[in-house]
Amino acid sequence: MLCSDCGTCYPIVEGVPDFGAGGEYYGEMPQETMKALLAEIPQIGWKEAVYKYLCARSPWAYQIVMDETRADWQFLLSLGRNHSVLDVGSGWGTISVPLSRRCGHVVAMDSTLERCQFLKLRCIEDDVYNVLPVRANILESPLCENQFDLVVFNGSLEWIGESNLTGSPRSLQLEALKSAQKLCREDGFLYIGIENSYGSKYLLGFPDDHAGIKGISFLPRGEADELSALTRGKPYRTYTYSHEEYRNMVEEAGFCDIEFYYPLPDYKSATYIASLEGDYRIPLEFLLTHLYDPYVLSTSHWHGQMGLEFWRTVGQLERVAAKLQVLHCFAASFSIIARKR
Amino acid sequence: MIKDILSYIRKNGRILGLSSEENLTFIQLMLSRGKKYEKGRVVYAIFGETSPVPILYAKVSRDPSSDSSLESEYACLLRLRALSDPMIDDSTPAPLQLVTVADRLVLFESPLPGSSVVRLLSRPIELAPRIEDFTEAIIKLTGEWLSHFQRVTACGTETIGEHFITSRVKPILDRYLHYVGRSETSEKMCSILLSRLQTFGGTTLRMVMTNGNLAPHTILVDNQPSRLGLPDWKFCDTTSLVLREHYCFAQYMFYEWSSRGLLGPGDVEKHWTQTFINADNFLGEGLSDFIQKTNRSLGIAKELEDVMFPLFMINELNVQMEFSQFVPDPRMMTEHRLLDSWMRNASYKC
Numbered sequence: 001m002l003c004s005d006c007g008t009c010y011p012i013v014e015g016v017p018d019f020g021a022g023g024e025y026y027g028e029m030p031q032e033t034m035k036a037l038l039a040e041i042p043q044i045g046w047k048e049a050v051y052k053y054l055c056a057r058s059p060w061a062y063q064i065v066m067d068e069t070r071a072d073w074q075f076l077l078s079l080g081r082n083h084s085v086l087d088v089g090s091g092w093g094t095i096s097v098p099l100s101r102r103c104g105h106v107v108a109m110d111s112t113l114e115r116c117q118f119l120k121l122r123c124i125e126d127d128v129y130n131v132l133p134v135r136a137n138i139l140e141s142p143l144c145e146n147q148f149d150l151v152v153f154n155g156s157l158e159w160i161g162e163s164n165l166t167g168s169p170r171s172l173q174l175e176a177l178k179s180a181q182k183l184c185r186e187d188g189f190l191y192i193g194i195e196n197s198y199g200s201k202y203l204l205g206f207p208d209d210h211a212g213i214k215g216i217s218f219l220p221r222g223e224a225d226e227l228s229a230l231t232r233g234k235p236y237r238t239y240t241y242s243h244e245e246y247r248n249m250v251e252e253a254g255f256c257d258i259e260f261y262y263p264l265p266d267y268k269s270a271t272y273i274a275s276l277e278g279d280y281r282i283p284l285e286f287l288l289t290h291l292y293d294p295y296v297l298s299t300s301h302w303h304g305q306m307g308l309e310f311w312r313t314v315g316q317l318e319r320v321a322a323k324l325q326v327l328h329c330f331a332a333s334f335s336i337i338a339r340k341r
Numbered sequence: 342m343i344k345d346i347l348s349y350i351r352k353n354g355r356i357l358g359l360s361s362e363e364n365l366t367f368i369q370l371m372l373s374r375g376k377k378y379e380k381g382r383v384v385y386a387i388f389g390e391t392s393p394v395p396i397l398y399a400k401v402s403r404d405p406s407s408d409s410s411l412e413s414e415y416a417c418l419l420r421l422r423a424l425s426d427p428m429i430d431d432s433t434p435a436p437l438q439l440v441t442v443a444d445r446l447v448l449f450e451s452p453l454p455g456s457s458v459v460r461l462l463s464r465p466i467e468l469a470p471r472i473e474d475f476t477e478a479i480i481k482l483t484g485e486w487l488s489h490f491q492r493v494t495a496c497g498t499e500t501i502g503e504h505f506i507t508s509r510v511k512p513i514l515d516r517y518l519h520y521v522g523r524s525e526t527s528e529k530m531c532s533i534l535l536s537r538l539q540t541f542g543g544t545t546l547r548m549v550m551t552n553g554n555l556a557p558h559t560i561l562v563d564n565q566p567s568r569l570g571l572p573d574w575k576f577c578d579t580t581s582l583v584l585r586e587h588y589c590f591a592q593y594m595f596y597e598w599s600s601r602g603l604l605g606p607g608d609v610e611k612h613w614t615q616t617f618i619n620a621d622n623f624l625g626e627g628l629s630d631f632i633q634k635t636n637r638s639l640g641i642a643k644e645l646e647d648v649m650f651p652l653f654m655i656n657e658l659n660v661q662m663e664f665s666q667f668v669p670d671p672r673m674m675t676e677h678r679l680l681d682s683w684m685r686n687a688s689y690k691c
Contacts, residue, residue, distance in 0.1 A: 069371045069381070072369070072371045072383055072403075075342045075343060075369060075383045075401065075403075076342070076343055076344075076369070077342065078342055078344065078345055078443055079342075080444065098403075101403075101404050270371065271370070271371055271372065272368055272369065272370055272371070273368070273369040273371075274366075274367070274368045274369070275366060275367065278364070278366070279364075279366075279390075280366065282366065282388050282389075282390075282391075282392070282393055283366045283367065283368050283386070283388045285393065286368070286386070286388070286393060286394060286395070287368050290456045290460065291368075291370070291456075291460070293459065293460050293463050294463055295459075295462070295463040295601065296459075296463075299600070308463075312465060
């Protein structure tokens, strides 16, 4: 594939443009298992293959692949057939494919070739023709600037620090957001789905979603590094931030009109989304009184790490925080929408 | 999308029954989860500045190809309003408007008060009533509502005969055989059910409206509970083969109670046998009475009930199968075992 702009030639590997993302294989299963899964898709279909290889190994990951409600934040935005989207860290395509039903064109960017190949096969099987999986790294984006109406980081911004071990995770994350800003058209949007390092559930002892260590997300970074090195022999680089810190970072990257939403229970498996802008006391008190169900959380794949009483306490604390109009400080995660400045 | 909807509400508050211009906020609800994603909806609860509960609901299908379900729900709610029945009006949303906003069809409905039955089950132990009392109250409330609903929506009868079997029953069995494969066991079971049903030829069944998804998670109640609301009517139908109603309520109530450990120690199959075959636990006693009363009012005799219940279970398996897009899931496998269990215990053993 020849770049019409700079003349560089890139290979196409099994239908996937490969811009040489570098980095190691990343996935929920070993690379060899992923290859076996890919090899079976033409015979048994992608759903059956994912069921066979992933359901028993990781029910949580299986749910993430199969349950497209993960992309329901898209209804916060007015999208249509004339819009083009870049999905950064597209993984199994759970965001790209639902977006393709509303938008004109989706570029699904992932640095792991096997994931891009999976998405390619998924799209072929499901007759989805407007998703283009590409292997690339947002930090070295090969794409032309000013071409997307929306750039998405759903569960991927926190991992940027792991994809490049030189430099501080924050500066790499900021660089990724700046790159997204350049890729956005004028008035284009940025969407981020990410954890809040001060989420009440983390303060109460729910393990960090990335390092698996309790209490690490809100420690001073140096101490978090030491704890991570002691616990799992590697530094802590999957940085998450507070409401204010995200606002500053997104602004610094060149975005404005920043809006925060609370996806409940979190952005990965949201059943509810409520705005955290303005006076949010009424809707959030209603949500936490009449809709929030601690039993459902305590029996779900991921949240089931903690019991019913834990989720009851989280719900009660969040209801108080909503009443005091400080829930934006303690929400478990955020859906963030911003516009290019 | 939500900004377009809020802007529409601000401009058209009067049409939607809102008295003054208010700053509006919302919660986006994604309740129809699961793998059959594109068939679901996103629902917006809209809040004003003062009321602690929603002032309006807006429903949008995830995929425009499913917009017809909004149209049919709107038509159903209009029909229910036309009945001018206070109990129905009190328990169903008023259809306010079906309108295109920013190129998408949006159904606006009035809100209903209350929390879902399953939400109330999750109350801290000190706030919860005795589970036996709560169970009895929920079954009684639902039974009374269903009986009234079926009485006021009754619109003629249908006789069990060739046409009934071909148009209503055979498609369910054919879909089942298609999904599970035509094994000797599955074919035998379907053939037994068909021949049993044929012995009821000439029996008259009432034609009634159905909600089509009656279950503890779809029913809103107050804390007492003394008042019931049903916000979701996307599966509404008019039929003489009433399956996803009282049977659905009973089965899903069982799942909720069993999974929360409210039926004591034991696995799901043991609990199910106690509840639906022996009726020798508190849930089974209540549900058995509820099912029989509902069946009687629909014209279904005890012997016919023994055919209708497995037919419901087969239909439920079909629904599960389609929901999971034909990839097996644990619920489906359990339901298969429960169906086998029923057939082994039925008077016409399989």
